[in-house]
Amino acid sequence: MKVAVVGAGIVGLSTAKALVKRGHEVHVFEQFPLFHDRGSSHGRTRIVRKAYTSAFWTGLMTEAYPMWADLEAQTGQKLVTECGLLYFGNRDSERIQTGIAALESLSVPHEVLGPAKAPQKLSRLRLDGGEVGIFTPEAGYVRADLALRVTYDVCVAHCVQFHLSKGDPHELAQSHDLCIVAAGGWITNLVPDLDVRVTRQTFGYEQTPIEGAVWIDDTTLAYGFPSDDLGAKVGAHENGPLTNPDDMGVPGTEDMEVINSALRDRFGITKPDVQHVTTCIYTSTPDEMFRMGWVGDNILFASCCSGHGFKLGPWTGRTLAGITEGQPIPSEFHFQA
Numbered sequence: 394m395k396v397a398v399v400g401a402g403i404v405g406l407s408t409a410k411a412l413v414k415r416g417h418e419v420h421v422f423e424q425f426p427l428f429h430d431r432g433s434s435h436g437r438t439r440i441v442r443k444a445y446t447s448a449f450w451t452g453l454m455t456e457a458y459p460m461w462a463d464l465e466a467q468t469g470q471k472l473v474t475e476c477g478l479l480y481f482g483n484r485d486s487e488r489i490q491t492g493i494a495a496l497e498s499l500s501v502p503h504e505v506l507g508p509a510k511a512p513q514k515l516s517r518l519r520l521d522g523g524e525v526g527i528f529t530p531e532a533g534y535v536r537a538d539l540a541l542r543v544t545y546d547v548c549v550a551h552c553v554q555f556h557l558s559k560g561d562p563h564e565l566a567q568s569h570d571l572c573i574v575a576a577g578g579w580i581t582n583l584v585p586d587l588d589v590r591v592t593r594q595t596f597g598y599e600q601t602p603i604e605g606a607v608w609i610d611d612t613t614l615a616y617g618f619p620s621d622d623l624g625a626k627v628g629a630h631e632n633g634p635l636t637n638p639d640d641m642g643v644p645g646t647e648d649m650e651v652i653n654s655a656l657r658d659r660f661g662i663t664k665p666d667v668q669h670v671t672t673c674i675y676t677s678t679p680d681e682m683f684r685m686g687w688v689g690d691n692i693l694f695a696s697c698c699s700g701h702g703f704k705l706g707p708w709t710g711r712t713l714a715g716i717t718e719g720q721p722i723p724s725e726f727h728f729q730a
């Protein structure tokens with residue numbers, strides 16, 4: 394089949410790669426220069442975890458993990474680092490309590506650590522007496538920037554054709570057998586009634602070294618990564634302001650306050666020095682599920698969002714390639730446009 398893919402974020406690139414490897418002729422249309430910083434897939438890292446507190450997402454990650462390993466083997470690049478994830482907060486908080494119960498019921502390896510032991514997993518961390526950290530070792534981060542590059546390289550090596558152009562799915566559906574729209578926050582241009590919120594999140598890189606696990610603060614939903622040459626990436630997960638992805642956008646002052654407070658209160662960094670501050674488009678649904686569906690007979694769309702999109706990129710690419718060849722859309726994700 395001759396397939397057009399709209400969007401060259403992690404979802405579009407992974408889909409193009411999966412399709413071309415199955416022998417399809419693939420054309421990718423991207424409105425901005427490749428690897429730009431206007432969408433959802435840029436930046437150094439994304440959290441990956443093998444186990445969620447939900448059997449559904451854990452099942453998908455069980456499929457996705459070996460796909461990352463395959464991509465590493467194919468390209469010789471180390472993409473995933475398992476440094477563990479420390480989720481910390483008040484012992485009595487509902488998310489902490491339900492999280493521990495779910496990890497136990499799913500037999501997911503984890504440790505619940507008090508204020509004395511939690512810093513062994515995450516340098517500088519300060520917890521109060523009533524707080525705990527839940528450490529899951531089978532988690533860490535994927536190098537998002539490298540993952541995009543090597544997925545693109547595999548596409549090029551298999552003769553995917555890239556077009557720097559804004560694609561109109563309805564027109565592309567006439568000149569191709571199928572058009573797959575992986576447009577990130579721009580998806581509502583095609584499906585205006587899709588139940589997604591498009592917000593603008595802020596993140597940056599703290600210059601004081603922080604070592605150990607990736608982390609999420611249950612109280613503020615600030616999150617962060619161990620330091621690398623850019624610094625320790627730190628961001629605010631709570632939905633930022635609603636945004637139009639066509640706007641350039643500026644870092645949010647509220648998000649920066651959450652980030653700086655976390656650095657001060659949790660890591661004792663009295664004068665945070667967050668560099669390379671930027672924004673990222675976050676697309677989320679009320680139930681945190683992805684959305685996939687058909688517009689007409691030959692436009693397939695996917696909104697792979699709610700903070701799961703990157704780690705499941707290769708899985709999503711394979712799934713969309715399968716749908717192209719007649720497999721059904723997973724019922725949990727199906728949206729009737």
Ligand SMILES: Cc1cc2nc3c(=O)[nH]c(=O)nc-3n(C[C@H](O)[C@H](O)[C@H](O)COP(=O)(O)OP(=O)(O)OC[C@H]3O[C@@H](n4cnc5c(N)ncnc54)[C@H](O)[C@@H]3O)c2cc1C
Nearest residue numbers: 400402403404424432433434440560577673701702703704
């Ligand atoms: C701050 C932040 C933190 C996150 N943390 C995590 C995390 O820890 N773990 C995780 O798994 N996920 C995380 N996510 C989510 C994840 O990054 C996204 O779900 C994923 O990157 C979405 O990829 P995408 O390809 O769908 O979108 P995008 O990367 O935005 O790609 C869509 C592309 O489509 C292009 N496009 C749109 N319309 C057109 C058109 N008409 N013609 C041509 N091109 C078009 C856009 O220019 C864009 O390049 C995070 C997201 C953000 C913003």
